[in-house]
Structures are given as structure tokens and as C-alpha cells.
Amino acid sequence: MPRSPLDRREFFHKAGHSALALGAAACVPLLAFATDAPLASPPAPESLVKLLFESLTPGQRERVCFAWDHQHPEWGLLRTRVSANWNITDEVVDSKFYTPEQQELVHAIYRGIIAPEWHERYDRQQDDDAGGFGANNSIAIFGTPGDGPSELVLTGRHMTLRCDGNSAEHIAFGGPIFYGHDPTSTQEDDASHEGSVFWSQALEANSLYQALDGKQQQLALVKRLPGESQVAFRGAKGQFDGIPVTEFSADQKARVQEVLRKLIEPFRQSDRDEALACLSAQGGLDACSLAFYQPGDIGNDKVWDNWRLEGPSFVWHFRGAPHVHTWVNIADNPSVKLNA
Incomplete structure (x- = not known):
């Protein structure tokens, strides 16, 4: 027999008990207006x-x-x-x-x-x-x-x-994720990315690029743009585009950390922690390379729209042209297969 729908009070009452049974910590407000007695500690997802x-x-x-x-x-x-x-x-x-x-x-x-x-x-x-x-x-x-x-x-x-x-097991975010934004039906000559909620991530990465010296910029800038969905793991012996993070000074490495912080910022703390733990297990940022791609430079302003941070089992590919597409694939070892 099909179950009858829960009434609203029973629904949120059960949600609270389910959270307690699973040891859920306090999280974001859960539609407090939906019941006469809002939950003091909303259940975890x-x-x-x-x-x-x-x-x-x-x-x-x-x-x-x-x-x-x-x-x-x-x-x-x-x-x-x-x-x-x-x-x-x-x-x-x-x-x-x-x-x-x-x-x-x-x-x-x-x-x-x-x-x-x-x-x-x-x-x-x-x-x-x-x-x-x-x-x-x-x-x-x-x-x-x-x-x-x-x-x-x-x-x-x-x-x-x-x-x-x-x-x-072994993978952050429960598996590969994707996010993007096309706020204005972006025109090909629009270099402002006005309204894109994720463009601040690209600005942080480009700020780091500007802090590199001439030789480092030459290593970081890549002429060939890979397919945006090509984010399968290459492993510790893989050939990564761009400049190895090990080529950076201590100050520059701190700025890479800030780029990483911006990338994981939109997600809940437990997923951030899991992503960082997976990265640490494969050697941290020192095992990664950072690439900026010449193709797709909207407006020819040398604010590189397409870029990638990649390690043995860490790929964060940001495609900013003509609008933002971002592909994320992170695990604690490269044996995890991608299904894109």
C-alpha cells in the first residue's frame, strides 16, 4: 500500500528525531517558517x-x-x-x-x-x-x-x-561535481563576466598569475586548451599542464592556498575538509601544477578565462569562456575512475 503523505507537523517532528538518531550537528536554518515551532537545531542533510x-x-x-x-x-x-x-x-x-x-x-x-x-x-x-x-x-x-x-x-x-x-570511499564531494553560471547569455566579447557568482575564483587565480615573474608566467601559460570535461586522474607520474607549485616561492605558495580556499568556499565545511584531506593524502599542493590557457581569452585582456589546478588525483578545471563551467574531481588516490 502506498504511504500517505506526512502532515507538516509530523514531517518536521520526524526530521528532528532522525537528525538526533544520526548524531547530526547544527547546520543551516531549515525553512523555519514551515512549522509553528521551528527546530532549534535543524537536521543535517x-x-x-x-x-x-x-x-x-x-x-x-x-x-x-x-x-x-x-x-x-x-x-x-x-x-x-x-x-x-x-x-x-x-x-x-x-x-x-x-x-x-x-x-x-x-x-x-x-x-x-x-x-x-x-x-x-x-x-x-x-x-x-x-x-x-x-x-x-x-x-x-x-x-x-x-x-x-x-x-x-x-x-x-x-x-x-x-x-x-x-x-x-576515497573521494571528495561523494564523487565528481560540476558548477557553472551564465547570468546574461554571455556575449563572446564580454570580458567583464558581470553577474557571474563564480568569477571571483578566476580573479583570485589571475591575481596569482600577475604575481609570478616572467619565467614563471611562461611556464604557467599553455597554448593548447584541453577539453573541459577531461578531468580524469593522471596519477603521480602524470604530465600536468602549467607550472609545478614546487616552483613557487613561499609567498606564492600562500597565494595558491588562497586560490584553493576560494575554490572550496561555496561548499559545506565537511566537504571542504574531505577535499583537503584527499589533497593532503596525495602530496598536497606541492604535488600539483597550475595552468592558464591562452585560448578563450575573452576581450584579449590577458585575464585568463580558462585555467586548471591539477595533481595526481586532484583536478579543478575552470572554464570561463564564454561563461563559467567548472569541473571538479578529487580523491585520495588516482585509482578512482571518472564517469563523465
Whole structure:
């Protein structure tokens, strides 16, 4: 028999108990207006995934829930796929397929995996690119939350994000992720990137480039632009584009650390920590190289739109032309395979 939808008070009451059962720490506010008695300590995203899973009817589970190692006939291991513009399942979040309470859960999971100080910027990106979060986004749940490894994957235009509770071993963010922004239907000659919420990351990297001496800039600047989705790991013996971080002075290395801080800033603290731990396991920034690409310099202003920070099992590829596409793939060892 299909389950009847939870009423709103029962829904948030169960959310609070689920969080306590899983030892959830305090996180971002969870739609406090949705109940007469707001929760003092909102549940963590993983506990909300569990509650969402438990609320799904058999018919819903058949459409959006999969085994942990489910193989898609075209895409392979579905859980690990990443793309710039896709829907992992056919059902849109803000549709009649989900109850209003389930929709609120998905919205809360989305906000829970984004750093609070980035909520407004991420919402702006979703407004510009997808008509607002939920309008064109879809989800899938892999495994059984609360019983073995599990992960929820959020997809849509300029979005592949994950909530895995560290179920995906050896890899940060639960697997490869994607983010981007096209705020103004960018013109090819627009060098301002006005309105792009992620362009500050490129400005930080370019500030570092300007701090390099002439020889270092020659090493860092690359004439051939790789395919933006080519972010599979090359391993410790890989040939990385650009200049090795070991060629930097102590002051320059500190600026690379600031670039890295800017890159991980949009995401919740636990995902930041996991990304840094994976990087440390493979040798840290000293095992990485930084490349700036000559092709795609919008406006010919030598503010390099395309650049990449890469190590044995760390790839952060920023494509800024004609608008921002960013591909992220991080693990603690290079044996983890990419499914793009």
C-alpha cells in the first residue's frame, strides 16, 4: 500500500528525531517558517535524505531510487556520472510527482550542502540558469540511507552536486561535481563576466598569475586548451599542464592556498575538509601544477578565462569562456575512475 503523505507537523517532528538518531550537528536554518515551532537545531542533510527516502511511495522509489552500483545502459555507473547540463531522473523536484513536504526536504538538502554564506549566490545562479532551484532539477538516491552506503545526487543545468555522508570511499564531494553560471547569455566579447557568482575564483587565480615573474608566467601559460570535461586522474607520474607549485616561492605558495580556499568556499565545511584531506593524502599542493590557457581569452585582456589546478588525483578545471563551467574531481588516490 502506498504511504500517505506526512502532515507538516509530523514531517518536521520526524526530521528532528532522525537528525538526533544520526548524531547530526547544527547546520543551516531549515525553512523555519514551515512549522509553528521551528527546530532549534535543524537536521543535517544526510538525515534529511534518509527521511526523504522513507517518505517515498513504492511508485516514487521505482522512478528515483537505485542500487548503489546501478549501471545505466548508456552512461555506465550512474551514481558517478557528471555533466554540465543533465537530469539524472525524469521527475523535476518542484512537480506533482513529489509532495510539498518532499519538495521542502530536497530544497533543504540542497541548502544544507552549500555553505550558508553562499546561499544567496547559489540561488542567484539557479534563478539565472534554471528558473530557480527545483524548477528544472532532478534527484536520484543510491543505496539505502541508514543501511550501508548511500548517496543523493542533484542535477540540472550547471549542476551536479552530491550528498553522501562519506559513503563514497576515497573521494571528495561523494564523487565528481560540476558548477557553472551564465547570468546574461554571455556575449563572446564580454570580458567583464558581470553577474557571474563564480568569477571571483578566476580573479583570485589571475591575481596569482600577475604575481609570478616572467619565467614563471611562461611556464604557467599553455597554448593548447584541453577539453573541459577531461578531468580524469593522471596519477603521480602524470604530465600536468602549467607550472609545478614546487616552483613557487613561499609567498606564492600562500597565494595558491588562497586560490584553493576560494575554490572550496561555496561548499559545506565537511566537504571542504574531505577535499583537503584527499589533497593532503596525495602530496598536497606541492604535488600539483597550475595552468592558464591562452585560448578563450575573452576581450584579449590577458585575464585568463580558462585555467586548471591539477595533481595526481586532484583536478579543478575552470572554464570561463564564454561563461563559467567548472569541473571538479578529487580523491585520495588516482585509482578512482571518472564517469563523465
